[in-house]
Amino acid sequence: MTSRRAVVIGGGVSGLATACLLARDGHQVTLLERSEHFGGRAGVWRHQGFTFDTGPSWYLMPEVFEHFYRLMGTSTREQFDLVSLHPAYRVFPEPDGIAHSSSFDVRSGPESAAALFESIEPGAGRRLRRYLASASRAYHAAVDSFLYNPFASWRGLLSRRVLTAAPAVLPLLTRSLWAFIARRFADNRLRQVLGYPAVFLGTSPFEAPALYHLMSHLDLVDGVRYPSGGFTRVVESLVDLARAHGVDMRTNTDVVSIETQAGEARAVEYVLDGRTFRIPASTVVSAIDEHHTEQILLDAAARSYPASRWRRQVTGPSAVLLMLGVEGEIPQLPHHSLFFARDWHQNFDAIFGSRQRVPDPASLYVCKPSATDDVAPPGHESLFVLVPLPADTSIGHGGRDMAADERVAEIADRAIAQISTWANIPDLAERIVLRKTVGPADFEQQYNSFRGSALGPAHTLRQSAFLRGVTASRRVSGLYYAGATTVPGVGLPMCLISAELVLKNVRGDTSPGPLEVS
Known part of the structure; x- marks a missing residue:
């Protein structure tokens, strides 16, 4: 040997x-x-001429x-080849007494992001600039001294490089990300824009340490890209x-x-x-x-x-994934869209709390790669939808067309109806010509994923x-x-x-x- x-x-x-x-x-x-x-x-x-990424879709x-x-x-x-996305994404807050959501676009760059925040909450632009400066400091400290650190022994915590970076990191470990955000911004929509990256980390903004405000450096400072x-x-x-x-x-x-x-x-x-x-x-x-x-x-x-x-172990969420081929154009959706339920405490408690359940309404992520790439037949769009759920394999398997387990099919139907209503696409369901779903039991079966998690430990x-x-x-x-x-x-x-x-x-x-x- x-x-x-x-x-x-x-x-x-x-x-x-x-x-x-x-x-x-x-x-x-x-x-x-x-x-x-x-x-x-x-x-x-x-x-049938459609192409779907079945997993990661944010190049950060x-x-x-x-x-x-x-x-x-x-x-x-x-x-x-990398393509920069403009806007980085569109936000659809839960409608409040109107037929559909009052959406808004998030564009990368501190000044563009600050202008958006200022337009929604007077004074928030100035506070966001400070927030993003802190996020960038924490991000660079993490990359330079922590993420690549093997920490083979406790001496790894005492190197000069780590000790130099510690002041940008350690004070952010004593409070939650949501508390850190809520002290600075009052508007719930702005709080959600800054808190949603916790989902990328398989956790809740109410549980993630404030250190993870560094994630806002990625989408609001550095920008969102897509590999052709x-x-x-x-x-x-x-x-x-x-x-x-x-x-x-x-x-x-x-x-x-x-x-x-x-x-x-x-x-x-x-x-x-x-x-x-x-x-x-x-x-x-x-x-x-x-x-x-x-x-x-x-x-x-x-x-x-x-x-x-x-x-x-606190396990990260599972998900129901939808891959939808849709006839006709969908101008209401850019490449990335985020659909935010109003009550996030309830939303995340459903996924991580003691009485786990399927959130209703759920906070959804929708990707339309056909906005940027040739991934659908002429005159059609490709949609990828992610519905975060508790890590519970009993929710079941997905499948082609309507051949999914009952709960997975119900969750998928509800997600389609939610997108249709909030984004003002009234005929979305009737225009779907291809449908495939993936459920928590599929993550366990295909990847031996613990508890059917889509991401791993929170x-x-x-x-x-x-x-x-x-x-x-x-x-x-x-x-x-x-x-x-x-x-x-x-x-x-x-x-x-x-x-x-x-x-x-x-x-x-x-x-x-x-x-x-x-």
């Missing part, structure tokens, strides 16, 4: 990125993906993407880079165990066409759901966490940064974790950073910031 042989489990973005970095670093890498296609949650569905933190591709000897410009061809272009670029660097790429390979001996990783076993195969390896990277790895693939003695950890204070999990196993030398369910967290940029954290751990590099590009 070669000491440089590595096996990566999972061909989502984090697995692909990890395979790329390890292969470029000289390892002999095999990548095992359970399904027919690479990409994981960042998948694609094509049917562009410098993280650029840094990864530079590590691979290329650049984002060489890999795909969809996010599948990002996945395709990673697949191409992995193959170019000699990664052995295998699909339809269902990993059933990680073999350890004397506290060291030894091999991975997988099933293909009913036969079991074994690959020796000294480095194993699990880029799949951490709970599945710990509780199913590893023996009890090799697990980093006791079973009680999973009982206590970014509460106790599940953020180095408290979220580990990159290197606490029990098994040579075993590492990557992806949204471990550090640093949820989202495509975080998955790219998690891959770099694996490489740093393998190298024994404890530096707090991004690797130098050679």
Whole structure:
């Protein structure tokens, strides 16, 4: 067995990125993906001339993407074309005694955002400029000193770089994001614009620490972009880079165990066409759901966490996803739209509270990529709709047309009616010519997702940064974790950073910031 042989489990973005970095670093890498296609949650569905990204659809933190591709000897410009979105998104607040929502557009850039806030709440423009300056400071501190930090020991908290960044971060850990926002802005719509990024983190603005106001740097300062061809272009670029660097790429390979001996990783076993195969390896990277790895693939003695950890975990939301092909144009919707229910306390309590239920009305996200890209037949539009829900697999499976489980179908029907009413598209339901849904049980079935979550653990204070999990196993030398369910967290940029954290751990590099590009 070669000491440089590595096996990566999972061909989502984090697995692909990890395979790329390890292969470029000289390892002999095999990548095992359970399904027919690479990409994981960042998948694609094509049917009857329509194309849908089935997962991530916001291109944020562009410098993280650029840094990864530079590590691979290329650049984002060489890999795909990015389009800046104007507006960044449209907001549809819940109608108040009128037939449809009084929507407004959010445009990126501090001055544009400040002008919008000022038009809604006098004095809010000046306060927003200060808010965004703070968000930018916190964001840059997080990237420079925390997100890329392996925190291999407590010494990682005491490096000069971390201590210098601490004043921009630590005071923001003692209050909630919503409390931080509410002290500065009175209008509920403006509070929601600043609080909604908590959903990207799989949590509630009432539970996320105020540190996460840094997320407003992404959409209101830095801007929102879209890769032409969809996010599948990002996945395709990673697949191409992995193959170019000699990664052995295998699909339809269902990993059933990680073999350890004397506290060291030894091999991975997988099933293909009913036969079991074994690959020796000294480095194993699990880029799949951490709970599945710990509780199913590893023996009890090799697990980093006791079973009680999973009982206590605050799980991020699940979702019903809708992919809709619609006849005719829909000018009421730009590329991104957010539909905000008025009572967010009730909305988030339904998802995260002690009596979990489907929110009614729900706060929805709608993507119309056909506003920007050629992803629908002539004279048609593609719509992707996300309805956040409790992580509850009993809600059921989705399916093609009306072949979904009853609750999933009801949630989808209600979402379509809500979009139709709030956005003033009265004939939306009649114009749908293609419909596919995904439910919480599908996330569990397709991705072995714990509790059917769409995102992984919520970014509460106790599940953020180095408290979220580990990159290197606490029990098994040579075993590492990557992806949204471990550090640093949820989202495509975080998955790219998690891959770099694996490489740093393998190298024994404890530096707090991004690797130098050679």
